[in-house]
Amino acid sequence: MDFQLTEEQTIFKKMVHDFADERIAPLVDTWEREGVAMDQKLISEYAERGLLGITIPEQYGGAGLAAFDAILAMEELARVSTIASGPVFESSFGPIRVVEQFGTEEQKRRFIPPCCKGEKFMSIGMTEPGAGSALTDLTTRAVLEGDHYVVNGQKRFISGGGHSDLYMVYVRLSEKKGHKGIGGLVIEKGAPGFSFGKQEEFMGLRGMPSCDLIFEDCIVPKENLVIPEGGFANLMQAFCVERCGNATQSLGIAWGALEAAKKYSQERVAFGKPICEFQGVQFLLADMAMKVEAARLLIYRAAVNAGIGLPSIFESSVAKCFANEMAKEVTDMALQVFGGYGYSKEYPIERMLRDSRGWPVAGGTVQMQRINIAGAMLGRRFNQR
Ligand SMILES: Cc1cc2nc3c(=O)[nH]c(=O)nc-3n(C[C@H](O)[C@H](O)[C@H](O)COP(=O)(O)OP(=O)(O)OC[C@H]3O[C@@H](n4cnc5c(N)ncnc54)[C@H](O)[C@@H]3O)c2cc1C
Helix, strand or coil: CCCCCCHHHHHHHHHHHHHHHHHHHHHHHHHHHHCCCCCHHHHHHHHHCCCCCCCCCHHHCCCCCCHHHHHHHHHHHHHHCCCCCHHHHHHHHCCHHHHHHHCCHHHHHHHHHHHHCCCCCEEEECCECCECCCHHHCCCEEEEECCEEEEEEEEEEEECCCCCCEEEEEEECCCCCHHHHEEEEEEECCCCCEEECCCCCCCCCCCCCEEEEEEEEEEEEHHHEEECCCCHHHHHHHHHHHHHHHHHHHHHHHHHHHHHHHHHHHHCEECCEEHHHCHHHHHHHHHHHHHHHHHHHHHHHHHHHHCCCCCCHHHHHHHHHHHHHHHHHHHHHHHHHHHHHHHCCCCCHHHHHHHHCCCCCCCCCHHHHHHHHHHHHHCCCCCCC
8 A cells, every 4th residue: 555646646636736726716706606617718728638538548538547546636626616626527437437338339439539628528317306316216218219219308407417518318218117227328419309407506516507408209319328228237336436526526625625724724813823823723623634634545545446447336435425524514614714704705615615515415415325335334235115
């Protein structure tokens, strides 16, 4: 076990650190105020810096690196803005990995390279109005008719909804109940019968588009089927990698809040001295640091053990659950260090606190992670029905 970064990783991390501070930080207030998604010019800069498709094999336009390298990049970006690490998250941990792991050669060549160049984005469509945690209750139906599928149904809370060009949509391919009838197909924006609902107004994550996907007799070429019926386990296995990305969003937010609190505590004066000289404030900072470091190690373990493959359900669920809850606590403690200014929109802490609240729900709730952890630990699958 080695806790040192390689020379390449150190240089890469520093490059992302500077990019986040110099290029991203000045944009964050505008994203927050106007709720706008990042523009194409900035996305191109991600691509130029090799930040898209970090975990994707080189023959499909990626960097062919491990999940750990993508985590280093995400952490640096999410420290400044969780929105800013979105493109790395999507292109290294998102549904593109389902295509990369389980798609045909033709699908990989068609869908993956544009996502690594920043020309296209792929979102994941699992959740429905009546099926969230109980995902196997999903009712969106895809029926094969000749050379195409006809899709009917609705997906909810889809990150990137309306903005992304490609959607990996989990559908029911037959009358078979539960997970047995479920598969996944890529539906392209502009497909006949595919439309979007109104954009969500979330409490945080402003600048991250999200909306319903609506399929009304939507026509999808049969070549777009990536996971055939009965492949639900593959979809879930690929989701272990998504969990590491989600956990890193929490880690980055909390780290950013800790760094801000460290700086503020040395500048803010009370009773004639900087507040960092009060033991009460020191204990807050120390507790924040312990929590951030613990989450970081859990995420790194899940990623390093995965190498260039997929992480284990136990390690990825432990990392996600811990990091998600840690970020809520740490941003709340940072707000306390900032006093009244922490509660003001003039300072970044209240944004970080609101942003931290989204990740324990997205990507499987922390309750569902605990079910995964208990199941993996006890070597059993607990049917929730
Ligand atoms: C910011 C954000 C981004 C998202 N992005 C996407 C996306 O890109 N794609 C996508 O498909 N979905 C996305 N989602 C949806 C998300 O995956 C779901 O909201 C989540 O899975 C929970 O489903 P639900 O909202 O229907 O809640 P429910 O499943 O109705 O759960 C409600 C509550 O009951 C608890 N609960 C349910 N069943 C159990 C059980 N068996 N044991 C214990 N507790 C239980 C849950 O933990 C939760 O606290 C996103 C959500 C958010 C907030």
